[in-house]
Amino acid sequence: MKNFTSRTNTMEHISEISENASNVQLVIHVVITIAFIIGALANIAVLWILYKSSKARNSKHILMLRCLASNDIVAQCGMLLMLYLNKYNLLPTQWRCALFVCLRGFGIGSGCVALVMAIERWLALTKPFVYQALVTHSMVRRCICILWCGAIIITYFPLFGFGQYYNSGKCSRYREAILCKDVIYAYIFFIFGTTIILGIVCCNVRILYELWKIRNTQRPLMRRCSKPEVSTKYSTDEEVSFAKFMAALCIVFITCWMPQMISIPLAQFWKDSYLYKVLGKIADPLLVVYFALDPYVYVLQRYTRGNPCKMFFRSSRSSSGSRSISTNGATQTSNMHLQSLTPILREKV
Numbered sequence: 001m002k003n004f005t006s007r008t009n010t011m012e013h014i015s016e017i018s019e020n021a022s023n024v025q026l027v028i029h030v031v032i033t034i035a036f037i038i039g040a041l042a043n044i045a046v047l048w049i050l051y052k053s054s055k056a057r058n059s060k061h062i063l064m065l066r067c068l069a070s071n072d073i074v075a076q077c078g079m080l081l082m083l084y085l086n087k088y089n090l091l092p093t094q095w096r097c098a099l100f101v102c103l104r105g106f107g108i109g110s111g112c113v114a115l116v117m118a119i120e121r122w123l124a125l126t127k128p129f130v131y132q133a134l135v136t137h138s139m140v141r142r143c144i145c146i147l148w149c150g151a152i153i154i155t156y157f158p159l160f161g162f163g164q165y166y167n168s169g170k171c172s173r174y175r176e177a178i179l180c181k182d183v184i185y186a187y188i189f190f191i192f193g194t195t196i197i198l199g200i201v202c203c204n205v206r207i208l209y210e211l212w213k214i215r216n217t218q219r220p221l222m223r224r225c226s227k228p229e230v231s232t233k234y235s236t237d238e239e240v241s242f243a244k245f246m247a248a249l250c251i252v253f254i255t256c257w258m259p260q261m262i263s264i265p266l267a268q269f270w271k272d273s274y275l276y277k278v279l280g281k282i283a284d285p286l287l288v289v290y291f292a293l294d295p296y297v298y299v300l301q302r303y304t305r306g307n308p309c310k311m312f313f314r315s316s317r318s319s320s321g322s323r324s325i326s327t328n329g330a331t332q333t334s335n336m337h338l339q340s341l342t343p344i345l346r347e348k349v
Contacts, residue, residue: 029083032288036080039292043069043076046295060120060140067144068113069295075106076291097171098159105155107287110294111196111257112147116140118203118249126210154192157185175267183268190264197257204250252297256290259283 046069054062082100085091091099120140123131158165163185164177175190177183259279266276 029087032083032285033080035288035292036076036083039288039295040073040076040080042292042295043073047073059137060135061117063137063140064113064117064120064144067148068110068117071106071109071113071148072291072294075103075110078103078106079288079291093170094166097166100171101156101158101165105152108151108155108193108196109148110291111193111200111253112151113144114249114253115196115199115203116143116147118200119143122203122207125207151192154189157188158182163189173267175264176271177268186264186268190261193257194261197253197261200253201250204247208247248297252290252293256286256293259286 047066050062050065050069078099082096082103085096085099120131120135123135157163158174162181164172164174164179164182166172174182175186177186260283263276263279263283266273266279270276
C-alpha cells in the first residue's frame, strides 16, 4: 500500500513538472511570437518611412536601409514560421533543419548590410574626398550584393555536405560538429561572422573618435557647398546625435552577435563548460532581440527626432524651410549657415 501511494505521488509530481514545463514553453512561444511581430511591424514602418522620405534623403542611405529592412522582414517571418512548424511537426525534420539553414543566411546577411553602412559612414566622415570619388549608388549596390551573396554561399554549404545541420534524425548545431570537414566549416563561419562584427565595431569606434576630436578640439569639419573650394568649420548637435546613434549600434551588435561567434570555439574545446551552456541558451534569443531592435537602431532613432507620428503622413517632398540637402547626400547644410557663406561666395564669383 505504501509503495502504491509513493508511486502515485511520484506520478503526480512528474505530471506537475511536465505541466509546468509546458506552461513555460507556452510563455516562451508567446514572447518570441510577440517579439517577431513587433520587429516585423517596425520594419514595415521603416519601409514606409523610407518610401515617404525617399526624395528628400540620400539615395545611398535609402538603398542600404531598404535592403536591411527587407532582409530582416524575411528573416523574422521565416523564423516565426519555423517556430510553429517545429511546434506542430508540420514538415519532416530534415526539411525543417534545411529551412533553418536557409534562414540563417538572412541573419548573417543583415550583418553584411550593416557592415556596408558602417564603411560608407566612416568614409563619408573621415575621408570625404575618397568618399566623393569612389562611393556611388551603384558601388554601394554592388558591395551589398557581393557580401550578401558571399554570406548566402557560406551559410548554405551544409546543404551540400560541407558542414553539419542534420544528424541522427534531428537538427544539429554546426558549431558542435565532430567530423573534420564539419569542424572546418564551423571555423570558416566563425571567421566570416567575426570579421563582419569587428569591421562594424572598428568603423563605428573610428567615427566616434573623429566626432570626439571635432567636439573637443573644434577641428575643422569639411562640408561641401555649391563650390568645391568653399568649406565650413563648425560642429553641430547632429554630430552628437550621430555619435549616440553609433554607440547604440555598437552595443547592439556586440551584445546580440558575439555570443553566437564565441560559442563556436567553446563548443569545440569546452563543450561541457558552464560558459558554453549559458551562451548556447542566450545566443538565439539575443538574435530575436536584435531583429526586434534593428529597425529602431538604424532608422527610427535617426528619422523620428521630432513627432514620430508625423513620419507616416509626411509628404515625400523635401522641407524647403529648415535645411537643404546636398546632391551627393554626404552632408547637410542649414539655411542659416548658407546665409553666413553668402559674402564668401560673392567674392568667389
